[in-house]
Amino acid sequence: MMLHEFSAPSPKQASEILSMVPYRQRLKVGRMRWPSGFMPAPVRSLHEVHISLMIDEKSTPAIHFPSLSVWVDKVVGDSELARVIDTCASDDDNSYADRCRELHEIIGMRLAQLREIADLSDF
Amino acid sequence: MHRQGLRIFLVLSGVFVAAIGVGYYAARFQPTGRGVGQAPYLFFDHLPWMPFVAAFLGIILSSMTRRVACYIDRDGERVLRFDFVARLNHWLIALPCIVVIFSGLALGVFFIPRLTPDGQATAFLFNIHFVAVVFMLVGFFYLLGNWVLSPRRLFAFIPFVGGKANPIYEGLIFYLHRAGLTKRTVHPDKFEGSEQLAFLMAMACLFPLVISGFFKVAARFYEFPAGLSHFMNLTHEFFTLALVFYLIMHIPLTTAPWIFAGFKAMVGMGKGGGGYVPLDWAKEENPDWIKHLEAEGKVK
């Protein structure tokens, strides 16, 4: 699991990145669950992305990584994170599940950092 | 009612009711402590010897009573049909028998469901059954004893022996005549054919019941082969139903209008009380019997 050093944005930028984007700019993701199937669950914040990347034995995130990095870059406004997402998502030796786990961890670290900067312990 | 009959009847029923009361409280009696749980007191389980004792009490009783021969009381215009012993014996079997049957049926027989909600109520029913059984056994063995003492009384019930006619033919004609389907008539002795058959039927039920009953009780202190126990359990249930069917016929046919005088004699009411039937009625119903009594000079 590679470590990522993110540069620290200003508190203002940080809280912008953390904020919830307008409904129309939501990222369409979802979840596959046995046996109920696919359930759309669009996300509107980095925090929601983080949670929807979690893996458990009965369900799997349904996230299109390229769209994700574009969305993080253009809509959320965290180009640095977007780049990391790209590299990690395109790592084909990793299984889809592992990539989700890794992204979950990376975004988790970024969230922690941003929250600290923006001084939002409970977002 | 004849006074000694009344006395005896009151004494018996008193003892009987008292016994059932005891049975009820016994059924509620619950010793405590591990290994006992909630155990009602069952007469059958704790006094299994009592029915056997009752049997011998019946025999003793027979040795203590004396019989009066049937005779024609001219001036009384009546005939003694059932002496006191006969009446006592009949009711000593009959009354407990009713209780025995009802308590037995309520415990569930073949397709007939058990009517009690729990072990306690069941125990109470068993205790009632027990008390009645004890009385009935006294009566039943009193009967056997009496036969030993005066076999001719037994023979009066036996077809061809008491009353020479073919009982089936006699019984048939008797009822056909009643129904007005035939002009022919019969001349019964003391017991008309159908009565004799009924007697045989009663005995055919009572003997297996008593014997299988003794086996069931004896199982408390002696281990019979399982198959035998099973057979005896089934026998007991089967002849219970048989006896019920017998009584369904016996009771109406012995209280029917044409024979009601006989019934009154048996309960001890009627002309002059205690076991007598009107002479005219007897002439009508049992002409041969009257003939025999007269022939034997049993006339006073």
Added chain:
Amino acid sequence: MSIDDLDEKERAMLEPENPGRRKFMLFTGMAGVAGFLAGSFLLPGKLEAMPDSKGFLVVDLNKCQGCGSCMMVCSLGHHGAASQSLSRIQIQQDPFANYPDDVFMAPCHQCEDAPCVQACPVAANRPAMELGNVRMIDQERCIGCEQCINACQFTPSRVQWDPKRHKAQKCDLCTDALYLGEYGGIGGTQACVKVCPVNAISFTIEMPDQSREDSYQVNLRGKGWYARGFSDKD
């Protein structure tokens, strides 16, 4: 009653005495009464020391999934018909209660000095000596007095009532399971143990502590069980 109760006509019609027979009857009666009264004191008391059962069912209340398969197979194996009321093991549920109190499993304990055995008046319910002393009710001997049902000190009572036959029945560790399709009993199969989809019932030859009711409730959860996400820890 006495002769005085008879009127003079009846007295005249008294049947002739037969002193010989009369005495004989009296004697027989007396002898019988005396004999049985005396015998009653010599009657054998309850069973002498009851041998322990050589097999027991233990259960895991935290594992049971409440599917009732054990109950159905139990009654099927013994009666050829599936029934909860005729099952020798009883599983109870309260869907709204908190785990683990939402399920209760009630197998027969095959008790030491089993009260149900002691309560049986006709020795129908007794240890099957040649079959590992499993406490079982001989349906041929049972007279349906319900005393064993009352005697069981556990709730629900581990003795069932067969309303069709008016007889009591209890767990025999499948000794008498005629419809099992294989040998049951100690050394053989116990249908409930074999069918349980989560292995929440187990057969043991170790007699659980008789002083505690919960000694029959054991932990049958293996590693794989926790891998399924079930646990006692948070």
Added chain:
Amino acid sequence: MINDGWAGHILHLDLTELKAKAISAANYKRWGGGHGLGTALFWDYCEDKTLTDGRDPRNVCVLSSSPFCGTPVPSGGGRTEVTGIGTGQWPISWYTRSNFGGRFSSMMKYAGWDAIVITGKAEHPVWVDIRNGDVAFVDARTLWGKDTHATQEAVWAEIGMRRGTKSAWKLLRNTIDAGRTTQKPAVLCIGPIGENSVHGALINDAGNGAGQGGFGSVWGSKNLKAVSILGAGEVHVADPAGLIQARFITKEKYVDDPDKPDLTGWTGMATGAITVAFSAPPTHKRRPQACQSCIGGCRTRYANGKHNEQSCQETAWYGAFARRFYQDPVDIGNANLDAAHAAALTGINTYGLNSALPWLEYLYHEGVLGPNGKIKSELPWEQLGRPEFAAAFFDCIAQRTDIGADLAEGYLQALHKWGREEDLESGEADFPYWGMANHGYDPRSELEWGYGTLMSERDFNSHDLNNHLFWAPFGSAVSAKPMRIEAERAVELVAERLGPYAKGRKECLDYTESNMYSEALAQLVRWHLHYGRFWKNSCGLCDFKWANFFNTNTNGYWGATGSEDAGEQVWWRVVTGEDMSFEDGIERGRQIYNLDNAIWTLQGRHRDLCKFAPYIYKKDVQGFNLGMFPFFFWPAPDENGKWEYREIGSRHLDEARVEEWKSTFYGLEGWDAKTGWPTRRTLETMDMAFVADELEAVGKLGAER
């Protein structure tokens, strides 16, 4: 014995007269039980089959068990089929079905009843107290308004059953021979939603519900609050030893060892006790919980009793909204489970919310719905995701306040009332068929599911092929593990069971675009419909466990389905004594399916009504579903005919070709392709002339080819 597997009698509850009558089951045995039995009873007892709303007093609702119920047939002993005309569907509420698990059907059998036929309408609210043969109608005015759990507890109290366990033996009546039990009665009831005739569910115990069809409101419209059933009897089977042995074999051969599970196995039925709940559990202190006779419980009970038995979709539909407000997965889970709890108490079917809530939120953000929108709603939409919102939402639905008034009639009814047809063009309102929510297996990609729904009357919800051909390879692919069974073999194993229509025809399982409208696919859908109609919905085999086409616990990977030692027909034989083959059962399913279609026809069905929502024909799945999901795996042959698990790409259905496909399908069923109606010849070959006569009488008999 003639009654092997059968209780022998059917209970007719006439609510108008408040009378209970017993009907002999003898004439209904050919229908097998469950859906077949219920449909045959509906056919006989519903006087007007043209009804299009289940809330009409003339509607007949049947609860039916099956010969398997009350016996240890693995995952077959505990399901109850509910049939009748439903509510809340579009354009017509068809004669439909639903089923639920738990204890109700086994209790029904032990009480001596194979089915319960409910007709008429009571003057005031009643509940029905059934104890073996004794049936009593009890005034339910004191229960009316109670939630589903409180109702069940109240009924237990009425019958003298205390809460909790360790209860003593209880008499059904006042004598021991009237039967004793240690069990609580199984109480099937409705919540406030059903009482107010809003399409809702029937609930039994904590987690068993019949949701589809909205039968809760059917009961509500009949003033029927609950049916309590307590049975102390027995179910006779033809071959007890055979049944027990086959059950042992199932456990030992097909099912995982409970203590050594093969969690990556491709075992279908056989994973054993695995909880199907999608929220992080509030506590790990929990047990599995199963329907009667199940080989592996899919529900769970927690140390906090509150969320007991909540499972599958109801534990997921709210999570996506809840995560906006919480960080900790357990908090999100709890918010979801609380919402699920509220749903269970009010007795709503949450499946519709899968599509309804996202759509309503969309309308809110479009400014169409809300305090200032064209559609007035005072609900706190910004709080969507908090349990409070869910509670408020259910309340407005149950009480028909706010948008509840419109939604009460059905989601598409509301959509049309609000003039939002455009949302069906865009797919924002994701109701692909019959006004019902998208199940999560989009008809454009999972063809057998979509066509199966189109050719029946409700969301297909049959996971047979889905479990084996999608989920199994999916599981391996997601974590880049090797496929446990190669595509070639998997397809062989499944095709081997597709008799009598397509035995061994692997092309039926080709999910590529080239095969979307083929005759082979029509055969697959036929098989699937008929298999489900009999073996699952009529015999009561659980959809989560059956069919079992392949199984990595066995040599050669043969599954239990159709097998000689534990196949469907084996259970039928040991229980009923009737030597019927696996394929005979499918033929019976065909007859039942024909009876269904006859009723739909009488209700006014025509092939022109059997259409997907517009967006299914216009929009690709792309972007909406598969685009964000790298592998939606289904078997497909490559150009050399070698089978592989291939991600079936973005695509939509072509309306004209779907119409062709329908004609093919109708042809194969022996129906009139012009109308989709059954023909006399077809019906008579199945000894169903009585159906043809009734159709002919109203001029709705299909024309012979």
